[in-house]
Amino acid sequence: MSSLTIYKRELTSYFAQPTAYAIIVIFLALSMGLTFSFGSFMRVGDASLEWTFFFWHPWIFMLLAPAVGMKLWADEQRTGTIELLGTFPVSTWSAIVGKFLAAATVWLVALLLTFPIVITVNYLGDPDNGAILAGYLGSFLVCCTFLAITMLVSACTRDQVVCLIVSVAICVTMVLCGYDDFTRELAKATSPTAVEAIISFGVWDHFRSLNRGLFRMQDLVWFASFIFVCLLGTSAILSAKRA
Amino acid sequence: MIEVENLTKQFGSKLAVDDLSFIVKKGEVLGFLGPNGAGKSTTMRMITGFLPPTSGDAKVCGISVIDNPMAAKTKVGYLPESAPLYLDMTVIGFLKFCASIRGLAGSDRNDAVERAIETCFLTSVAKQSIDTLSKGYRHRTGLAQALLHDPEVLILDEPTDGLDPNQKYEVRQLIKRLGKDKAILFSTHILEEVDAACTRAVIVDRGRIVADGTPAELHAQSGSGSLTDLFRSLTTRDTEEAA
Numbered sequence: 171m172s173s174l175t176i177y178k179r180e181l182t183s184y185f186a187q188p189t190a191y192a193i194i195v196i197f198l199a200l201s202m203g204l205t206f207s208f209g210s211f212m213r214v215g216d217a218s219l220e221w222t223f224f225f226w227h228p229w230i231f232m233l234l235a236p237a238v239g240m241k242l243w244a245d246e247q248r249t250g251t252i253e254l255l256g257t258f259p260v261s262t263w264s265a266i267v268g269k270f271l272a273a274a275t276v277w278l279v280a281l282l283l284t285f286p287i288v289i290t291v292n293y294l295g296d297p298d299n300g301a302i303l304a305g306y307l308g309s310f311l312v313c314c315t316f317l318a319i320t321m322l323v324s325a326c327t328r329d330q331v332v333c334l335i336v337s338v339a340i341c342v343t344m345v346l347c348g349y350d351d352f353t354r355e356l357a358k359a360t361s362p363t364a365v366e367a368i369i370s371f372g373v374w375d376h377f378r379s380l381n382r383g384l385f386r387m388q389d390l391v392w393f394a395s396f397i398f399v400c401l402l403g404t405s406a407i408l409s410a411k412r413a
Numbered sequence: 414m415i416e417v418e419n420l421t422k423q424f425g426s427k428l429a430v431d432d433l434s435f436i437v438k439k440g441e442v443l444g445f446l447g448p449n450g451a452g453k454s455t456t457m458r459m460i461t462g463f464l465p466p467t468s469g470d471a472k473v474c475g476i477s478v479i480d481n482p483m484a485a486k487t488k489v490g491y492l493p494e495s496a497p498l499y500l501d502m503t504v505i506g507f508l509k510f511c512a513s514i515r516g517l518a519g520s521d522r523n524d525a526v527e528r529a530i531e532t533c534f535l536t537s538v539a540k541q542s543i544d545t546l547s548k549g550y551r552h553r554t555g556l557a558q559a560l561l562h563d564p565e566v567l568i569l570d571e572p573t574d575g576l577d578p579n580q581k582y583e584v585r586q587l588i589k590r591l592g593k594d595k596a597i598l599f600s601t602h603i604l605e606e607v608d609a610a611c612t613r614a615v616i617v618d619r620g621r622i623v624a625d626g627t628p629a630e631l632h633a634q635s636g637s638g639s640l641t642d643l644f645r646s647l648t649t650r651d652t653e654e655a656a
């Protein structure tokens with residue numbers, strides 16, 4: 171109940187300011203631009219959108235998702251409103267959930283607004299729409315993972331810029347870990363077990379299978395538990411800061 | 414209604430509140446005086462459940478803020494020091510949000526917001542965005558937020574800070590009026606407010622109570638009849654320590 175109130179406030183705040191619009195417009199421009207240029211969408215005729223469209227999402231999210239999440243707790247701590255929130259009869263957990271869902275909603279809107287590309291492939295060819303749906307789910311989950319990381323970082327600092335830089339650094343690492351070209355180089359330098367460990371920290375392994383239209387339980391569990399752990403960490407940090 | 418029992422707060426090696434105990438009964442207005450850094454705000458943050466005490470306990474309406482924080486927080490209206498607010502909201506939007514989070518809905522919520530706006534003389538700025546308000550209006554918005562749910566206990570950290578003389582007068586009258594059937598704890602640096610609004614006052618210094626009594630008793634205790642003299646003789650001055 172109180173999560174819902176906080177969710178509404180955060181969402182209104184995103185759309186009452188330029189933040190959400192700027193992010194959505196940049197995301198749409200980048201994702202479409204990359205799809206039609208480097209993705210060579212028109213030439214390869216990839217109706218599943220796997221390589222031409224979804225492939226670019228982790229690269230975009232690693233830079234843009236932190237921009238949406240950075241204010242969540244950093245701003246609250248800088249302006250002191252955390253003291254209001256902390257003395258309202260709401261648990262820290264419901265505030266965390268409300269804020270996280272609001273940021274996730276901004277991204278859900280952004281992803282939904284890419285619908286013209288789905289219409290296009292359906293018009294031009296005969297794609298597997300189930301696989302496309304799985305691709306969207308994969309993108310959304312990667313995005314939520316990055317938002318959860320940003321939230322964790324924003325609980326640590328009152329400075330949005332610091333939060334942005336640190337979160338982007340972590341997200342970039344997660345994208346590079348497990349990206350084929352990168353791991354191949356890494357395999358030359360280190361042992362296979364180390365590479366194995368690094369790949370498991372990266373998002374590609376889990377993102378790709380969803381991208382191919384496979385709903386694997388292990389991927390969903392990986393995303394869900396990663397997000398959950400970040401939110402729990404946020405709660406722990408916020409409580410520890412007051413003591 | 415407010416029972417503070419051996420409350421202690423330690424920040425690292427610094428003892429901010431040192432074994433503080435006092436009681437505020439229903440119908441009482443307790444003025445909380447003390448030099449900068451005496452521990453007034455810290456004490457209030459502990460009673461409102463924002464900061465966990467190092468040791469000791471605080472009870473509001475018989476409910477311990479440590480054992481049952483949610484229930485205790487519903488009983489309290491709190492104006493934090495320097496009145497933090499969500500700057501991206503309008504006054505009325507902010508008050509509606511606070512009312513919702515306090516569990517008010519529908520016409521109850523609208524009535525409560527209406528009442529708070531009238532009580533704090535905010536009608537003229539109700540639809541204005543908070544970041545464009547002057548300091549005094551922001552402070553009054555913070556005060557309105559504390560009164561929304563008609564709490565049994567009010568904790569106000571420097572409620573007259575930044576207000577013009579007319580509004581100072583109004584707020585003192587308001588505190589006096591509300592104090593008839595609530596328990597109010599408010600901090601101030603203006604000694605005249607002891608006579609103007611309080612039924613009792615305590616002076617704290619370095620986290621300890623150094624004087625406690627009705628305004629008349631404190632005047633008598635001072636010898637010269639002046640509260641300023643009493644305050645200066647009982648509390649440590651930064652100028653002394655430097656010398």
Ligand SMILES: Nc1ncnc2c1ncn2[C@@H]1O[C@H](COP(=O)(O)OP(=O)(O)OP(=O)(O)O)[C@@H](O)[C@H]1O
Pocket residue numbers: 424427429447448449450451452453454455456494
């Ligand atoms: N989060 C914190 N970490 C470390 N020390 C703190 C913290 N909060 C307060 N203090 C210290 O505790 C002491 C009491 O601070 P507090 O804010 O309670 O004083 P105050 O009586 O409200 O003063 P003022 O009249 O200036 O508002 C101060 O010495 C302050 O530096």
Ligand SMILES: [Mg+2]
Pocket residue numbers: 453454455494570
């Ligand atoms: Mg203070």
